[in-house]
Amino acid sequence: MSVRRFVRGTVPWPALEAVAREVAERYGEESVRVEFLEADNWFSTPMVVDDRWFCKVVSAQNAFVHSLFTGMRNLGVFSAGEEGFFEPFDGPVEMAEHELEATRRMREAGLNVPEPVEAFEVEGLGVLVMEYLPEFETLDDLSRAEIEVRAPELFGALKTMHEHGLAHGDLRAENVLIHEDELYFIDATKVRERGGQETAGVERPAQAYDLACALAVLEPLIGAAAAVRAARERFETEELLAAREFLDFVAIRPDHDFDAAALRGELEGAASEGAPA
Known part of the structure; x- marks a missing residue:
């Protein structure tokens, strides 16, 4: 098991099934096909739904690890003679909502980003839904x-x-x-x-x-x-x-x-x- 996967942790399978059911219900599908990605990511469990949506599932552990990384990054900023500017999140839902809003703002600025769809909560997990880019x-x-x-x-x-x-x-x-x-x-x-x-x-x-x-x-x-x-x-x-x-x-x-x-x-x-x- 990679260090990143260990730190990221594992979301229980019933919780991931609940996320998939919620996505299907929100987008009017009776069922969905889910593919889990071995992405180089510390802070979420990424998955692709029906080759249409890219979803990040953010757990409480992900949010906790992010807060630890934020503290270390701010120490590095202090070493460069500046006040720390990285901010932690209150929890997994806030993490998902922040990336959604940041992506929207970049898109409004004319930058290319995957189309943001929405962020929501399922059983204490933060879920971010975005456009899936199939080939890149x-x-x-x-x-x-x-x-x-x-x-x-x-x-x-x-x-x-x-x-x-x-x-x-x-x-x-x-x-x-x-x-x-x-x-x-x-x-x-x-x-x-x-x-x-x-x-x-x-x-x-x-x-x-x-x-x-x-x-x-x-x-x-x-x-x-x-x-x-x-x-x-x-x-x-x-x-x-x-x-x-x-x-x-x-x-x-x-x-x-x-x-x-x-x-x-x-x-x-x-x-x-x-x-x-």
Whole structure:
């Protein structure tokens, strides 16, 4: 059994059957066919229903593990000299509702995401229902040449997200999909928002962290120089230097493996040139 599966835990079969019955009833089906996915996911049990809906089943253990991860992530943010901006969830239903709302907001901003359907509760479980994308590749499935072509598109989409006051919070290669030749985001996590209508949107350090994660994703795939060159097409030097401060934190995460020193050198070189992004 993988570490992720152990940490994620197992939802009892009767509870999963109850979820399937609820989905069938909500969408007017007498019965549904369910396929469980061995997805690389710490925080839910993913399943596909009738090849039409992608469902995440979130348990109390998932919510608890997320809170532990949130605490560790905030310690990492403190190490970068910023106040922690990751937020925990009150429970599994809130986790499902947050991802639904985050996906809706990204879609409204013009970003490609699976169509959000709804979130609801079944026997204490949070259930998120979204469009199922039957055929896709993750970013690291592509060839180096294809990734180099896609890199400016990734940074452009990230810039759009930030301009709309959003942050992804968990940008990894497996959370960037290519479906029908379009780039999609999935699995946004919860980051603190600034208070007040005039300051709507997430904290700028959360956006700098996003950028650092995107650079960390691309460095092992296309190299530090190409990654920074693509980022400079969309982001200003000041934004790149803010991302630099999070590289050491991102480097200690188990789901990122990249050359932080090489990226830091390329970012500092870009800053010394003083060229606009």
